[in-house]
Structures are given as structure tokens and as C-alpha cells.
Amino acid sequence: MIDYRRLRVALLGAGAVGSQVADLLLTHSAELADRAGAELELAGIAVRDVHAPRDVELPAELLTTDAETLIVGSDIVIELMGGIEPARGYILQAINSGADVVTANKALLATHGVEIFDAADQVGASVYYEAAAAGAIPIIRPLRDSLAGDRVQRIMGIVNGTTNYILDRMDTEGAEMADVLADAQRLGYAEADPTADIEGYDAAQKAAILASLAFHTTVPLQAVHREGITSVTKSMMDAARHAGYVIKLLAVCERLTGRGDDPAAEAISVRVYPALVARSHPLASVHGVNNAVFVQAEAAGDLMFYGAGAGGVQTASAVLGDVVSAARRHIAGGVGVGESTRAGLPTVDIGQVVTRYQITLEVRDRPGVLARVAGILSEGHVSIATVEQSQQPAAGEAGTGFARLVIGTHKALEQDLSETVTRLAADDVVERVVSVLRVEGD
Amino acid sequence: MIDYRRLRVALLGAGAVGSQVADLLLTHSAELADRAGAELELAGIAVRDVHAPRDVELPAELLTTDAETLIVGSDIVIELMGGIEPARGYILQAINSGADVVTANKALLATHGVEIFDAADQVGASVYYEAAAAGAIPIIRPLRDSLAGDRVQRIMGIVNGTTNYILDRMDTEGAEMADVLADAQRLGYAEADPTADIEGYDAAQKAAILASLAFHTTVPLQAVHREGITSVTKSMMDAARHAGYVIKLLAVCERLTGRGDDPAAEAISVRVYPALVARSHPLASVHGVNNAVFVQAEAAGDLMFYGAGAGGVQTASAVLGDVVSAARRHIAGGVGVGESTRAGLPTVDIGQVVTRYQITLEVRDRPGVLARVAGILSEGHVSIATVEQSQQPAAGEAGTGFARLVIGTHKALEQDLSETVTRLAADDVVERVVSVLRVEGD
Incomplete structure (x- = not known):
């Protein structure tokens, strides 16, 4: 039996993911200690209502409504409450008190990530968020x-x-x-x-x-x-x-x-x-x-x-992987490695994107329509790769007077495409723009 | 322009992977510095023959046949020579001189991994080997x-x-x-x-x-x-x-x-x-x-x-990811996180494995054969899930006197299966054991 250093872990939130994380921390504690090189002591679980029903039964003595006090003195704080506030405040409190943070909160990171990562950099803490990007998939x-x-x-x-x-x-x-x-x-x-x-x-x-x-x-x-x-x-x-x-x-x-x-x-x-x-x-x-x-x-x-x-127990796997990483870093010493954002590339508007498109039109079924549609596309710098005319009335049926055109384009600028579709929609020969879809992955 | 700390990188080997690693280190140096938070200075490339033809042209002044001298004073040593010696000796020299090691040498890690990881643990160095497991796939x-x-x-x-x-x-x-x-x-x-x-x-x-x-x-x-x-x-x-x-x-x-x-x-x-x-x-x-x-x-x-x-440039991607990780760790401080091997589970012999099997037999085409084969399987504790008799002579053709039996088993112990196949092969009704294959993944 190895005498491991003990790390104090605070869990904020006991919903679908949080209750599974608590359960795994408690039931697999010996195994996790061997992996992390440190004993992970679940010091408490902050919840809104200690009496609320939960997916997994949790020890009543661990539940508390006082997250702020729980965070004090913790080495690792796991935030699984979701939402912006109070999650943001608790995470900043944790970082500033020297804890590493594990979170699955994609809404918070997507909106306040810079603030959180900067705060962590300032004190040399780490923020782990494997569960925030694609659930259980390590990405x-x-x-x-x-x-x-x-x-x-x-x-x-x-x-x-x-x-x-x-x-x-x-x-x-x-x-x-x-x-x-x-x-x-x-x-x-x-x-x-x-x-x-x-x-x-x-x-x-x-x-x-x-x-x-x-x-x-x-x-x-x-x-x-x-x-x-x-x-x-x-x-x-x-x-x-x-x-x-x-x-x-x-x-x-x-x-x-x-x-x-x-x-x-x-x-x-x-x-x-x-x-x-x-x-x-x-x-x-x-x-x-x-x-x-x-x-x-x-x-x-x-x-x-x-x-x-997604899924409670699947996402819990990603969270616990982060907890073990945080524990290993605590044992190894050194400061946290911050996010790499120095490339600082600008983002462009959707209008500047170049992709292929598939445009489906309902057009009047009369001579010259295809030439007219092709002309509008050409003027708009949208080059046609394929055209298929479909949904013509079957033999013996009365014609509706409309045909359906499915146009596959070569790569085009979204802005050009969008303006062209507007002109198509306004043209006499086009009854209706049925759909415009981008084609990705080829 | 950020004034980064400079890390000295030694590369051992300039084959298909090594020459690509050198090329990427040289051509992407500014970008890699931003990612790593440190300038990665390629101090030299140790090769057997400085005049040998290479996939990628490398600066002649970086080539050396003296790996030992090159390793001295390096922060990161990349070993891409392959083989056991002298790669093992150089890696241990690098670790003992305080360098982190990046290697793609699966043969070495599979045979001398314990020695290398133990040496790294002793001095708090890290060994990275993403390229040794599945080429460019991050696993x-x-x-x-x-x-x-x-x-x-x-x-x-x-x-x-x-x-x-x-x-x-x-x-x-x-x-x-x-x-x-x-x-x-x-x-x-x-x-x-x-x-x-x-x-x-x-x-x-x-x-x-x-x-x-x-x-x-x-x-x-x-x-x-x-x-x-x-x-x-x-x-x-x-x-x-x-x-x-x-x-x-x-x-x-x-x-x-x-x-x-x-x-x-x-x-x-x-x-x-x-x-x-x-x-x-x-x-x-x-x-x-x-x-x-x-x-x-x-x-x-x-x-x-x-x-x-596999592939030179693909594998180089995995190697460079490890180099950036090693550099970040150098900057962050702290000791390397060793391998987690404390579970210490025993490995079992193939005879103890339980899987499904598909056994294909050529048998005499006469009454009672299936009963005989089924009896031998049953005695051997191998339970039949499916049987298909095939390759019977088509109508009008002369019979060969043989039929083919394809037997899918339920899960069975490899040892039982193996003994049973031996008994089948020796039996009168079986002309030939055509194949025995495990079924995995269901």
C-alpha cells in the first residue's frame, strides 16, 4: 500500500454528469490513486438543493449548498453546474485560490474562456475541459x-x-x-x-x-x-x-x-x-x-x-481523465501550460467562405428556363457543375406547369452565391427556391 | 516579436521520418516557437553517413556522425534511428544528462521500455512516444x-x-x-x-x-x-x-x-x-x-x-507534437509524469483466452458426419452456434466425396478449442481442417 499525498477535490454540481463523477471518484478511489500518484479526496459536492432526487445516491454528508466555502483549500475544483453564473465566479475563485479547474461548461468557455484562461495563466494554474468539446471523445x-x-x-x-x-x-x-x-x-x-x-x-x-x-x-x-x-x-x-x-x-x-x-x-x-x-x-x-x-x-x-x-457516465469519463491529469500536474510541480493562442488569426464573415452548393429550384416548365437560370448563375460568378431536372409529371398525369431543377455548383464565394439566390428568387421563371445547401467534405 | 527562451534540440537519425522532422523544425520555426512558448533550435542531426542521399535536403552544417557529443547540453533529444543499439544507449545518455526524449522506436520501447521509463523517473525527465503506437494517430x-x-x-x-x-x-x-x-x-x-x-x-x-x-x-x-x-x-x-x-x-x-x-x-x-x-x-x-x-x-x-x-511526414507530425509538449514542460517546470504501471495486472497465456471461432472443415460426404463432428465439439466443451455445409458438387457434376462444413462456435476457451481441433483433425470423417479463425468485435 503506497502512502500517497492527498489532494482535496471539490465538486460543483450533481446533475447527470456530476453524480456519475462523484460515484466514480468514490468507488474507484484506490485505482484512481494509483493512476494519479495521489489520493483524490472528494471533500464535498456543492448543489442547489441537498434534498433533490439524483440519478445516483450520494453520501448525504458530502452535500452542501455552500460552494464558496467548499472551494477554499481545494487542490482541484470540478465545475459541472453549467450556465454562466455562478459557475464563472466559482471558477475564478478556485483559480485565484491556487486550485486547478476541471470543467465541462462549453457555454462558459465559449463566452468567457479568455478571462478564465488569463486568470489561470496569471497564477500558473491549469484549466482542463475535455468534456466541453465532444463529450467522451478525447479531442x-x-x-x-x-x-x-x-x-x-x-x-x-x-x-x-x-x-x-x-x-x-x-x-x-x-x-x-x-x-x-x-x-x-x-x-x-x-x-x-x-x-x-x-x-x-x-x-x-x-x-x-x-x-x-x-x-x-x-x-x-x-x-x-x-x-x-x-x-x-x-x-x-x-x-x-x-x-x-x-x-x-x-x-x-x-x-x-x-x-x-x-x-x-x-x-x-x-x-x-x-x-x-x-x-x-x-x-x-x-x-x-x-x-x-x-x-x-x-x-x-x-x-x-x-x-x-454526450451521456452522464460517458462525459464523466472525460471529466475524470482531466481530474487525473490535474492531480499528476500537482504532484509533478511546475506551472500550468496555458492555451496556445499566439497565432491570432482573424475570423472571416460567412460571406467570404468558399464551398460547393446544391440549389434546388421550382421553375416554370417552359422552353428557355434553363438558359435563363444558367445566365443568372453565370452573371453572379457561380459556376454550374451538374444540373438535374426532376419531378416532372409522370406520363398520363396532368402537368403542373412546374419542374424542379437541382443545381450542383463548383466552389463559389458564399456572398456571390447568396446574391445570386436572391436574384433567382426574384426572377419570373423561378416559382420558388426550395433549398440551398452547402456540400462539405469533398 | 516575443523573445522566447531557446531550447536546444538534437535529432538522431535522418531517414524517412527524421528528414521530415528536420524539415518541419526548420521551415515552421516561428510558428512552433509560438506554440511551444520556446524557440526550438535544431542543434544538429546525427547520421551514420553525412553524404548519404536523403528524401529532403538538409543543411550540411547540421549533419554529424557524433551523436554522443550532439546530445551533450541538449534540452530535447529526438531519437529516430530505430533498432535497439545504439538508440538505447543514446536515449539513456540523454535522460541522464537531463534532456527530455522523443522517440518513435516501438521495438526499443516494447523490449527496453521499463529501463528507459525508470531512468527518466529517476531524474524527473519525460519520454514521449506518440509516433511509436499508431503512426500519426493520436492514441x-x-x-x-x-x-x-x-x-x-x-x-x-x-x-x-x-x-x-x-x-x-x-x-x-x-x-x-x-x-x-x-x-x-x-x-x-x-x-x-x-x-x-x-x-x-x-x-x-x-x-x-x-x-x-x-x-x-x-x-x-x-x-x-x-x-x-x-x-x-x-x-x-x-x-x-x-x-x-x-x-x-x-x-x-x-x-x-x-x-x-x-x-x-x-x-x-x-x-x-x-x-x-x-x-x-x-x-x-x-x-x-x-x-x-x-x-x-x-x-x-x-x-x-x-x-x-505510417508514412514519413505523417509520423513526423506525431513526433513534432511530442517535441512541442516536451518544450512546454521545460518552460512550465516540474518533473516529468512517469508511466502509470501500478495496476501490475498479470498477462495470461493465449490458451486462457475466450472468443468465438469459425472452423472450416473438409469432411467425408456421408451420413452421420455432422453428428460425429458435433459430438467431438461437445466433448471438447465447444458449443456450436451455426453450421453451414457448402461446396457440395453442383447438380450434374460428379461428387468429390467431400463436403465443406463451416462451424461458428459460441464463446469457447482457446485451450479447449485447440484440443478439439486436434481431435477433429485426427478423426476419420475429417479430411482436412481448412481454417480456424477467431471472431472479434461482436
Whole structure:
């Protein structure tokens, strides 16, 4: 039996993740001590209501409503309360009292990360947040450490389990979004108020964190372009499948080179939107609530990290990995290694992004329409790669007078594309712009 | 312009990986300094012959044949010579002179890892080896740090690109191994002497490293059961495809619970062999020279890490990530965090492993044969899950007098299975044991 140094651990929050973290800390204490080289003493668990029902039974004597007192004298503070305040205040208190911090709070890091990391740098503390980026998938250390000598060109991530579950079932079952969402809520995969997930807020927070790490640049949440999945319909899903694609909500973080007059000037784009992904792309095979982060680096080439993006016990695994790392650092001595943000790349507006698009139009079924549409695209500097005319009336049916045009473009500037779509929508021959989707990953 | 502290970096070896590392250190020096918080000064490159031709042109004034002198006064020593000696001696010299070490030398770590890690612990140095486990795929930090608070149950890795390339082409093209191997050698995917790859030695070294990390236990190379792919034939490949499987060379690292009389006693099994993997398993989609490591952990669930397993520039990415980590540690101060091996789990012999099997027999085509075969299996404690009789003569053809039986078993003890196969082979009704393959991943 080794006589380990004892480290005092304070846990803030005992929800789905927090209660699992507490349980694992208590039941695996001997094993964790061997791993960390230090005994991890759970000093207390700060909660709003000590009598609230919990997923896991926790020792009553550890529960307290007084987080501030609990933090005093702690070596490691685990923040799993979520939200901005009081989490921010407690984390700053912990850092300033010399503790290392472990957090899964993506909303807080995406909005107040700079303040928190700066505070940690000032005192030589460390902030660990593996669980804030892609749940149980280890992605922080690969980006921050393993790829620190490489240049990340692009990240495409499926980082929200709820929306992937919804889109996957719409794809595989041909279901309507409303029905799948109701199911997801019943199964606990979606919140009663699903806004944060289906409007892409959760994915945007994670995108900001991933981009900051990948490009060694502070990326504020406001710099992330965000579109949710509510515009995705069953018929868009069906059309995508027909064309060899699947629609996924992607967090795309991209390095752009050769901006403006300087061919060496670099910038980054960070964006969240539903996009067409080719069936043959590894991301197309990510089903259900699973997450995956696809990384393209200059030297390492293509990498993919796959796993559970959420779930109490899964996320607890990531949190405990951070706790062990924090403990090892305490034992090893030295100051914390701060975030690497010196690249300081500017972020560009969505209008400056270059991707391929698929535009679906309902047009009048009469001669000269295709020439007219092609002319508008050409004037707008949008080059056509493929055109398919579909949904013509079957033989024997009465014509509706409309046809559907599915146009795949070559790479185009979003600003050009957007202006062109506006002109298309206003043109006589176009009845309706059915959908405009970006194509990613090829 | 920040005035960074300067760290002296010595590079040993300038082969496919080493020359790329040197090139990236020189061309990306400003960017690497920003990432590391220290200037990485490449002090010299030790080679056997300063005039030898190289993949990348390197400054002549950096080349030296005197590694020992180069190491003196270095902060970080990168060992990319390969082989046991003199690499081992140089690494120990570097550690004892206070340097941190970065190495991609899997053969050395799998055989002399304990000596090297102990030497580093003695002086508080760190040894980094991301490139030694799965090339460019970041797997060391996820196992050592991210999953340090979890319990890994099993790893299944495709960790050798050469054999995956060969098996993949045999599968997708129905090709013969000899033809594909010749192609692989022409393309540079296989060595002129392919023994280390196709006999599984390379995979076994990586398996020992992965198992050591995953189970916090020193796993000596001798404890790894190793079988290569030379026994895999085109007809085995075809039969596997027909049955919904693909044959992959897997490195399997498994935690076994409930050994002997103690239900809580744990042990580990580490083994490399060609195995049947269901087509629906994520590992079945790993094509060409790519690698992937599939990890099952108690809390985190299923994770997969995918990417390039080899290649000079890809592996250089992993090496440089380690160099940046070493530099950050130098700047942060503190001692190196040693390997976590205190779990000290025993490794079991292959005979104690429990898996499913697929046994293919050529049997005499006469009544009572199946009953006889089933009887032998039952006596040997091997339970049958499925039986398929195939390759019977087509209508109109003359019978050969033989039929083929493909038997899928339930989970069985390898020792029981092995004894049973010996009895089957000796029995009158069995003409030939065509193949015995383990089934992994379900």
C-alpha cells in the first residue's frame, strides 16, 4: 500500500454528469490513486438543493449548498453546474485560490474562456475541459498536444448528438422531423426545450472551442456562423439520399490562405450548418447520438475521432481523465501550460467562405428556363457543375406547369452565391427556391 | 516579436521520418516557437553517413556522425534511428544528462521500455512516444491522459498499414497474397524483407505499448501472442466475405475479470492475429494502409481513432507534437509524469483466452458426419452456434466425396478449442481442417 499525498477535490454540481463523477471518484478511489500518484479526496459536492432526487445516491454528508466555502483549500475544483453564473465566479475563485479547474461548461468557455484562461495563466494554474468539446471523445489533447507541431487545415465535426439522432432517423426511416423530435424527447435524447440543440447553439459553442485549439487563436462565439436544422425537411432528406448524400449538422473550422492582396495571409472560418456529406465520407457513417470529429492536418493527413458525444457516465469519463491529469500536474510541480493562442488569426464573415452548393429550384416548365437560370448563375460568378431536372409529371398525369431543377455548383464565394439566390428568387421563371445547401467534405 | 527562451534540440537519425522532422523544425520555426512558448533550435542531426542521399535536403552544417557529443547540453533529444543499439544507449545518455526524449522506436520501447521509463523517473525527465503506437494517430495521450479516470476493457487495433493494405486488396479484389505483396513492395508500402510486418512483429510491439498504457501495467513483448497473416488464403478471404466478415490483422488487448477462484481477480490478454470482423463493425471500413484503434471503456463506451498509421511526414507530425509538449514542460517546470504501471495486472497465456471461432472443415460426404463432428465439439466443451455445409458438387457434376462444413462456435476457451481441433483433425470423417479463425468485435 503506497502512502500517497492527498489532494482535496471539490465538486460543483450533481446533475447527470456530476453524480456519475462523484460515484466514480468514490468507488474507484484506490485505482484512481494509483493512476494519479495521489489520493483524490472528494471533500464535498456543492448543489442547489441537498434534498433533490439524483440519478445516483450520494453520501448525504458530502452535500452542501455552500460552494464558496467548499472551494477554499481545494487542490482541484470540478465545475459541472453549467450556465454562466455562478459557475464563472466559482471558477475564478478556485483559480485565484491556487486550485486547478476541471470543467465541462462549453457555454462558459465559449463566452468567457479568455478571462478564465488569463486568470489561470496569471497564477500558473491549469484549466482542463475535455468534456466541453465532444463529450467522451478525447479531442482536446489530440488538438492541443498531439497536433501542436502540425498545421490543422480543417475540422468537420458532428458534435451534437441530439441533432445527429434526428437527422439520422429522418435519413434512415424517411421520417418527419417533428415525429423524430418527439421521440427523442421521450427517450431523453432531446430536452423539453430543444432550442440549444436544434438551433445549433450547442454545436456553435463546441466549434468555437475546437477552432481556438486547432488554430491557436481565440475564437469568440460571435465569430461562429450558426444555422440550425429546423429548415431541413423530409423532402430535402429524400433528395439528398437520391443524390448520394446525407444531411448532417456540421461544425466546420477552416484555415483560409491567400486573403486579400497577400498570398500568405491567413484567416479562419468557423461555421455550423446542415450540409450535404457524401455517403462515402467517414462522417456519413456516424449514426444515432454518436459524435465524430474529422481533422485534416498538413502533415498528419486525415484523422477521425469517434465516440459518444454526450451521456452522464460517458462525459464523466472525460471529466475524470482531466481530474487525473490535474492531480499528476500537482504532484509533478511546475506551472500550468496555458492555451496556445499566439497565432491570432482573424475570423472571416460567412460571406467570404468558399464551398460547393446544391440549389434546388421550382421553375416554370417552359422552353428557355434553363438558359435563363444558367445566365443568372453565370452573371453572379457561380459556376454550374451538374444540373438535374426532376419531378416532372409522370406520363398520363396532368402537368403542373412546374419542374424542379437541382443545381450542383463548383466552389463559389458564399456572398456571390447568396446574391445570386436572391436574384433567382426574384426572377419570373423561378416559382420558388426550395433549398440551398452547402456540400462539405469533398 | 516575443523573445522566447531557446531550447536546444538534437535529432538522431535522418531517414524517412527524421528528414521530415528536420524539415518541419526548420521551415515552421516561428510558428512552433509560438506554440511551444520556446524557440526550438535544431542543434544538429546525427547520421551514420553525412553524404548519404536523403528524401529532403538538409543543411550540411547540421549533419554529424557524433551523436554522443550532439546530445551533450541538449534540452530535447529526438531519437529516430530505430533498432535497439545504439538508440538505447543514446536515449539513456540523454535522460541522464537531463534532456527530455522523443522517440518513435516501438521495438526499443516494447523490449527496453521499463529501463528507459525508470531512468527518466529517476531524474524527473519525460519520454514521449506518440509516433511509436499508431503512426500519426493520436492514441497515446487519449489512453494515458483522457481515459486515465476510466477503465479500458478492450482495444482492437489495426496498427500495421502493410498488412491492412494486403488484406484489404485481397478482400476487395479477390487477389492472391503473393501478388498484392509484390505490388506493396513496388509501391513502397512493404519492405524488401516484409517479415516484421506480415509475421505480426511490428503489430505485437505496438500491442505491448498500447496494452501497457491502457491497463497501467508493464506488458513485456514476450507476453504478446503473435500470429502473422501468411496463413490467410484467397479462399479464406472469399469465405469470410460470403459469411459477412472481413479478415483483419488485429492487435487485441483485453481485460479479463474473474480469473481462478477470485471473482474480482483481473488479468490481461494481449494478442495479434488475423481475425474475422463483421462487415458492420467500424474496423471493417478501415481500408488501404490506414490504421484505426477501437477502444471500449467502462464509462466512455466505444471510441475509435482513425488515421494514417505510417508514412514519413505523417509520423513526423506525431513526433513534432511530442517535441512541442516536451518544450512546454521545460518552460512550465516540474518533473516529468512517469508511466502509470501500478495496476501490475498479470498477462495470461493465449490458451486462457475466450472468443468465438469459425472452423472450416473438409469432411467425408456421408451420413452421420455432422453428428460425429458435433459430438467431438461437445466433448471438447465447444458449443456450436451455426453450421453451414457448402461446396457440395453442383447438380450434374460428379461428387468429390467431400463436403465443406463451416462451424461458428459460441464463446469457447482457446485451450479447449485447440484440443478439439486436434481431435477433429485426427478423426476419420475429417479430411482436412481448412481454417480456424477467431471472431472479434461482436
